[in-house]
Amino acid sequence: MTIQLFHNPQSRATMMHWLLEELQIDYELVHVDYEDGSMRTPEFLEVSPMGKIPAIRDGELTVSDTVAIALYLADKYKTPNDLAPGVHDPRRGEYLRWLVFQASSVEPAMMQAGAKFETKRQQAGWGDVDTVVDVLETRLAKADPWLMGDWFTAADLVLGGAVNWALGWNLFPKKPALQAYAERIAERPAYKTVMGG
Numbered sequence: 001m002t003i004q005l006f007h008n009p010q011s012r013a014t015m016m017h018w019l020l021e022e023l024q025i026d027y028e029l030v031h032v033d034y035e036d037g038s039m040r041t042p043e044f045l046e047v048s049p050m051g052k053i054p055a056i057r058d059g060e061l062t063v064s065d066t067v068a069i070a071l072y073l074a075d076k077y078k079t080p081n082d083l084a085p086g087v088h089d090p091r092r093g094e095y096l097r098w099l100v101f102q103a104s105s106v107e108p109a110m111m112q113a114g115a116k117f118e119t120k121r122q123q124a125g126w127g128d129v130d131t132v133v134d135v136l137e138t139r140l141a142k143a144d145p146w147l148m149g150d151w152f153t154a155a156d157l158v159l160g161g162a163v164n165w166a167l168g169w170n171l172f173p174k175k176p177a178l179q180a181y182a183e184r185i186a187e188r189p190a191y192k193t194v195m196g197g
């Protein structure tokens with residue numbers, strides 16, 4: 001089965017493109033333009049209710065949102081490359097924690113760092129930028145080289161993609177563990193295939 005990835009090279013869809021390369025499964029990129037209204041057609045809104053990319057079609061199924069797509073693909077496609085601890089694997093909880101942390105905390109913290117809006121730590125689900133950065137720095141200092149040791153998982157992909165973006169755009173400070181992790185991420189062959197470098 002060929003997965004269709006709704007994609008634009010200037011978008012978060014590049015992360016899911018990289019995931020498909022890591023998984024080494026068959027896929028097709030379906031270009032979606034920002035300007036020509038193709039993200040707002042009824043057909044596309046069936047695939048992605050927010051009218052956003054990335055989104056995928058897998059046979060009859062569609063999935064949108066980076067973390068949902070990553071969870072879906074890494075759970076379903078385990079050959080040739082397995083990127084996800086199974087539901088009974090003791091590492092599953094830690095895997096889910098950091099995978100979901102990307103959407104729940106890293107993404108909004110990046111947005112806050114860029115747009116510089118004020119929130120109350122107690123009320124904002126992500127707390128604040130400094131706490132997110134400190135929590136990441138502490139956890140990534142223990143990544144040897146990945147969150148699950150030698151096993152590169154979809155959690156590294158999603159978190160690593162976000163960290164590279166945040167450092168590249170100077171949204172987060174270049175703390176030593178963040179920087180070292182970002183450099184390891186950028187050395188992955190599948191990352192280079194998609195992102196260049």
Ligand SMILES: N[C@@H](CCC(=O)N[C@@H](CS)C(=O)NCC(=O)O)C(=O)O
Pocket residue numbers: 010011012013039051052053054064065066067103
């Ligand atoms: N929460 C979504 C965010 C997706 C998103 O914001 N995608 C942008 C491109 S990076 C988009 O499609 N923007 C077009 C629009 O909102 O019209 C995810 O993580 O996948």
